[in-house]
Amino acid sequence: MLPSGCRLLSTVHSVLMDVIPEESEHQDFSRESITMEAYNVVPEPGGRTFQRFSVNTNESLRFEPCEESCPSPTGAEHGPDDVFEKGEYENEIVSIRNQLQGKVAEMENFAGHLEEIFLTVEENFGRQEQHLEQHYNDVLHTLSQRYDEGATGLQEEKKSKLESLYSQLLVCGQALDASKELIEMAQEIYRCQDKRFFLKTVMPIIKRVEEFAKEDIDLTLSTSLEFSTPLADLSDVKTMMDSINVVPAPSAPVINPQLPNSATQTSLHVCWSLFSDDTVEYYELYYRPVLEDMPADSTCAPQESKVKVKETHCTVTDLLPNAQYELWVMATNTTGISPASEKALYMTVPSPPVIKQRECSSCPEAALIRWESGNTNPVDSYTVELSEMGTVGTESNITESIVAVPTCQCLIQLQTGRQYLISVRAVNIGGPSDSSDAITISTTGTFFYLLEDTAHPCLSMSEDGFTIFYGDEEFPITAMAFEDNTFTRCVAILGDLIPVRGRHYWEVEVDNETEFRIGVAYEETERDSYLGANSSSWCMRHIRTPSRHKYEFLHNGWSPDLRITVHPVRIGVALDYDRGTLSFFNANLEQHLHTFHCRFQNDVHPCFSLDNPGALTVYNGIAARDYTFI
Amino acid sequence: MFLPSSTASHYRPGLRFCVLLKIKKSSRSVRLELRRGRLCDVTTLNYRRSLLLLPRKLANPALCKPSDLLRSAMALTQVSSNKCAGGFQKVYEHDSSELKCKMKFAIYLPPKAETDKCPVFYWLSGLTCTEQNFITKAGSQLAAAEHGIIIVAPDTSPRGCNIEGEDESWDFGTGAGFYVDATQDPWKTNYRMYSYVTEELPKLINANFPTDPDRMSISGHSMGGHGALICALKNPGRYKAVSAFAPICNPMQCPWGQKAFSGYLGADRSTWEAYDATVLAGSYSGPQLDILIDQGRDDQFLSASQLLPDNLIAVCSEKKIPVVFRLQPGYDHSYFFIYSFMNDHIKHHAKYLNA
Numbered sequence: 001m002l003p004s005g006c007r008l009l010s011t012v013h014s015v016l017m018d019v020i021p022e023e024s025e026h027q028d029f030s031r032e033s034i035t036m037e038a039y040n041v042v043p044e045p046g047g048r049t050f051q052r053f054s055v056n057t058n059e060s061l062r063f064e065p066c067e068e069s070c071p072s073p074t075g076a077e078h079g080p081d082d083v084f085e086k087g088e089y090e091n092e093i094v095s096i097r098n099q100l101q102g103k104v105a106e107m108e109n110f111a112g113h114l115e116e117i118f119l120t121v122e123e124n125f126g127r128q129e130q131h132l133e134q135h136y137n138d139v140l141h142t143l144s145q146r147y148d149e150g151a152t153g154l155q156e157e158k159k160s161k162l163e164s165l166y167s168q169l170l171v172c173g174q175a176l177d178a179s180k181e182l183i184e185m186a187q188e189i190y191r192c193q194d195k196r197f198f199l200k201t202v203m204p205i206i207k208r209v210e211e212f213a214k215e216d217i218d219l220t221l222s223t224s225l226e227f228s229t230p231l232a233d234l235s236d237v238k239t240m241m242d243s244i245n246v247v248p249a250p251s252a253p254v255i256n257p258q259l260p261n262s263a264t265q266t267s268l269h270v271c272w273s274l275f276s277d278d279t280v281e282y283y284e285l286y287y288r289p290v291l292e293d294m295p296a297d298s299t300c301a302p303q304e305s306k307v308k309v310k311e312t313h314c315t316v317t318d319l320l321p322n323a324q325y326e327l328w329v330m331a332t333n334t335t336g337i338s339p340a341s342e343k344a345l346y347m348t349v350p351s352p353p354v355i356k357q358r359e360c361s362s363c364p365e366a367a368l369i370r371w372e373s374g375n376t377n378p379v380d381s382y383t384v385e386l387s388e389m390g391t392v393g394t395e396s397n398i399t400e401s402i403v404a405v406p407t408c409q410c411l412i413q414l415q416t417g418r419q420y421l422i423s424v425r426a427v428n429i430g431g432p433s434d435s436s437d438a439i440t441i442s443t444t445g446t447f448f449y450l451l452e453d454t455a456h457p458c459l460s461m462s463e464d465g466f467t468i469f470y471g472d473e474e475f476p477i478t479a480m481a482f483e484d485n486t487f488t489r490c491v492a493i494l495g496d497l498i499p500v501r502g503r504h505y506w507e508v509e510v511d512n513e514t515e516f517r518i519g520v521a522y523e524e525t526e527r528d529s530y531l532g533a534n535s536s537s538w539c540m541r542h543i544r545t546p547s548r549h550k551y552e553f554l555h556n557g558w559s560p561d562l563r564i565t566v567h568p569v570r571i572g573v574a575l576d577y578d579r580g581t582l583s584f585f586n587a588n589l590e591q592h593l594h595t596f597h598c599r600f601q602n603d604v605h606p607c608f609s610l611d612n613p614g615a616l617t618v619y620n621g622i623a624a625r626d627y628t629f630i
Numbered sequence: 631m632f633l634p635s636s637t638a639s640h641y642r643p644g645l646r647f648c649v650l651l652k653i654k655k656s657s658r659s660v661r662l663e664l665r666r667g668r669l670c671d672v673t674t675l676n677y678r679r680s681l682l683l684l685p686r687k688l689a690n691p692a693l694c695k696p697s698d699l700l701r702s703a704m705a706l707t708q709v710s711s712n713k714c715a716g717g718f719q720k721v722y723e724h725d726s727s728e729l730k731c732k733m734k735f736a737i738y739l740p741p742k743a744e745t746d747k748c749p750v751f752y753w754l755s756g757l758t759c760t761e762q763n764f765i766t767k768a769g770s771q772l773a774a775a776e777h778g779i780i781i782v783a784p785d786t787s788p789r790g791c792n793i794e795g796e797d798e799s800w801d802f803g804t805g806a807g808f809y810v811d812a813t814q815d816p817w818k819t820n821y822r823m824y825s826y827v828t829e830e831l832p833k834l835i836n837a838n839f840p841t842d843p844d845r846m847s848i849s850g851h852s853m854g855g856h857g858a859l860i861c862a863l864k865n866p867g868r869y870k871a872v873s874a875f876a877p878i879c880n881p882m883q884c885p886w887g888q889k890a891f892s893g894y895l896g897a898d899r900s901t902w903e904a905y906d907a908t909v910l911a912g913s914y915s916g917p918q919l920d921i922l923i924d925q926g927r928d929d930q931f932l933s934a935s936q937l938l939p940d941n942l943i944a945v946c947s948e949k950k951i952p953v954v955f956r957l958q959p960g961y962d963h964s965y966f967f968i969y970s971f972m973n974d975h976i977k978h979h980a981k982y983l984n985a
Contacts, residue, residue: 566953
């Protein structure tokens with residue numbers, strides 16, 4: 001911080017230099033104003049007040065706004081003074097006043113700045129002092145450690161020397177004793193009168209004495225009297241002393257965890273901070289994507305990219321959505337580069353999902369929305385937003401949000417007879433994605449699309465998905481691609497009815513000749529059987545003979561015997577789960593044709609089939625007529 | 631109610647508000663007493679009896695004109711009244727101007743009739759029936775109560791006219807009026823069931839009961855089915871709905887019809903056409919009909935070619951008259967069959983009557 005400190009001081013200095021002449025100017029002006037005040041106050045009945053400057057006080061410069069009672073040019077209210085003279089002075093005064101005001105504002109700002117600067121200087125000084133103290137403390141600490149080590153070393157040496165000398169002493173003592181004993185023995189023998197005994201023992205004694213005489217007495221000291229002092233290794237202390245004078249390389253920065261809502265689909269906003277008060281010239285931010293399945297060898301490791309920034313934050317752009325990135329920072333100054341910070345994992349926001357229009361269905365009380373994730377990797381959850389459309393068709397604000405939707409579909413409760421706009425966002429740690437394209441849902445009547453993957457191969461569908469055709473061409477069986485879910489015998493298709501067990505109504509349009517079966521069936525109805533021929537489907541069947549029309553209402557292969565005199569071309573189908581009824585109507589005549597009574601165990605789907613080449617069209621999203629649910 | 635303590639002694643619990651109304655009616659006075667909010671008739675002896683017979687509309691003087699009181703007091707006599715399905719099954723007797731004799735009819739008043747005007751469903755019974763069969767055997771009252779419909783069931787022929795030969799057969803004469811206006815002697819004076827059902831009876835009902843005169847429908851069984859069909863076909867737009875149980879669809883071609891028509895209408899078959907549903911359907915023009923017909927498959931008269939529904943169906947198919955004809959397996963000609971499908975028929979009628 002020293003260089004910056006110096007800079008600040010110089011700034012202060014220069015400002016102070018500037019201040020002084022200005023101050024004097026101020027004083028001049030104030031003197032002028034005072035005199036003018038004195039001049040003008042006397043003949044002035046109107047009471048125009050001038051600014052007052054608290055020039056010689058310690059108060060911060062304050063001025064009251066001038067009252068806007070400008071004198072009229074005619075000077076009717078004024079005394080007999082010369083108008084022009086007064087006008088001159090007025091202009092001058094006004095301009096001077098404005099200048100003074102400006103200067104005062106500057107001064108205030110400057111004073112504020114100065115305060116800040118003083119504080120910063122104090123801070124810097126404090127930090128430097130601390131730093132120094134620490135450094136020297138370290139050095140002292142190290143030195144004392146060395147001293148202790150040296151001292152203990154010496155002590156130990158002394159001890160070992162003393163021990164060896166002592167042992168030597170012992171040995172000498174023993175030798176002395178032994179020789180003394182020998183001599184006494186020899187003397188005893190010599191004094192012995194018994195000649196025979198003397199002769200017996202004299203030879204070994206003489207031998208021993210001879211041996212003893214041959215022995216060399218080692219009289220050298222086992223150890224030296226000098227102490228060897230090892231050279232104290234003070235190299236590291238030296239480096240420490242040196243480093244006091246050198247600006248250290250910065251320590252590793254600390255990278256912050258991801259802030260919520262700071263990421264977008266293609267960018268991340270990363271922040272970090274310095275752990276200590278290092279001086280740093282610039283930072284380098286490294287990042288690389290984290291791939292799910294990384295092979296063991298690092299040759300295929302993803303490319304790491306680098307950004308050089310001077311601030312402690314950075315927005316990294318050009319990233320992939322819904323991807324995890326590893327980021328770390330290194331700080332650099334004149335001395336060197338810091339070690340890398342800890343690696344932080346950031347995640348970009350996912351791409352918006354895509355609502356699957358053809359898989360959404362609705363009924364007067366609810367809607368079922370399905371969508372595609374829009375991201376290759378999984379996201380945490382989805383948020384569904386819906387808003388009710390006003391009567392004019394304008395959008396209102398978001399009225400409801402459903403969060404933490406775990407899968408790519410959602411069943412939403414709605415009010416009858418309204419129109420809604422529904423959109424979806426994908427959510428992960430990085431935040432929510434942009435809103436998907438909205439879908440319009442109308443809660444008038446029941447609305448559904450046909451399930452294309454259940455269609456018999458001979459059935460083709462119109463562009464809008466509501467008319468099915470059974471063509472005239474004969475398809476060879478082998479050419480037909482049967483999937484698991486398609487009807488194989490009955491040329492039929494199911495509808496994707498919303499799984500809400502309430503009342504549903506739809507209409508089917510046919511022509512005079514179409515041979516059809518329409519009704520409902522369980523989702524798992526046998527695909528290799530005809531509609532109405534089993535216990536999992538109920539349908540109305542029309543058979544055309546050359547002479548007349550025949551009608552059957554089939555379930556489990558059985559039908560009541562009915563005659564209908566006017567062929568219905570628009571058939572209304574009404575399903576009521578609560579009452580367990582399925583009714584058919586001639587919608588054009590409002591004529592009831594037949595009602596099945598059955599407690600539907602599971603959810604049913606509308607079913608449609610053509611027994612002979614022809615076409616039929618489904619109409620839904622129609623509010624049920626009054627008579628349908630009597 | 632908070633009362634100041636000083637006046638508490640003046641009031642007793644169970645306060646009764648008495649309102650005295652005096653209405654002078656041909657030297658008899660009527661005193662009406664309001665007891666705890668309920669209107670209660672208190673009259674002198676003769677008047678009480680006739681007033682009690684009248685529906686609420688008449689008991690409340692605000693609702694009827696003086697001429698009504700006079701006429702109706704002499705026209706209808708209640709024969710019986712039973713509470714049924716929350717409403718009342720009643721039987722009345724009156725002097726018929728068309729039939730020149732006393733005639734009875736049954737009327738079911740649903741709970742809704744106490745407060746509102748209701749539509750009327752006319753039921754025409756079959757051979758040998760009176761007004762009793764339907765009300766005791768058909769099980770119509772619950773559905774009528776649910777949909778708020780008045781059901782009127784007249785007798786099947788004039789009674790006690792002392793015409794020679796009227797009681798000889800069960801399918802001609804008494805109990806076998808065939809809903810025609812006879813032109814031949816000795817039947818032409820009394821046997822005018824068509825006019826009775828289409829003119830006199832509705833007027834009588836509308837004058838005496840809380841009905842909506844614009845909303846009526848007609849149905850029947852066997853001979854009554856024939857009657858219902860021809861009334862609807864001959865009066866386009868008059869009946870809001872029509873249905874039938876095992877009707878005689880083509881009387882000109884079946885033994886029953888031929889016997890009856892030759893007796894009532896004479897040998898000229900062209901006069902029969904005006905009372906044959908199949909013929910009338912062929913020349914019908916008017917508001918769209920929606921006819922519901924139920925027929926028991928095991929009906930002996932079907933196999934005896936008395937009913938001939940196929941003829942009617944063929945004509946209706948050609949003329950695009952909407953008919954739903956249901957052949958019910960196992961069912962015969964009896965009231966058990968009628969009972970089984972009466973709900974469906976009343977629902978069919980309710981759709982149009984309550985629309």
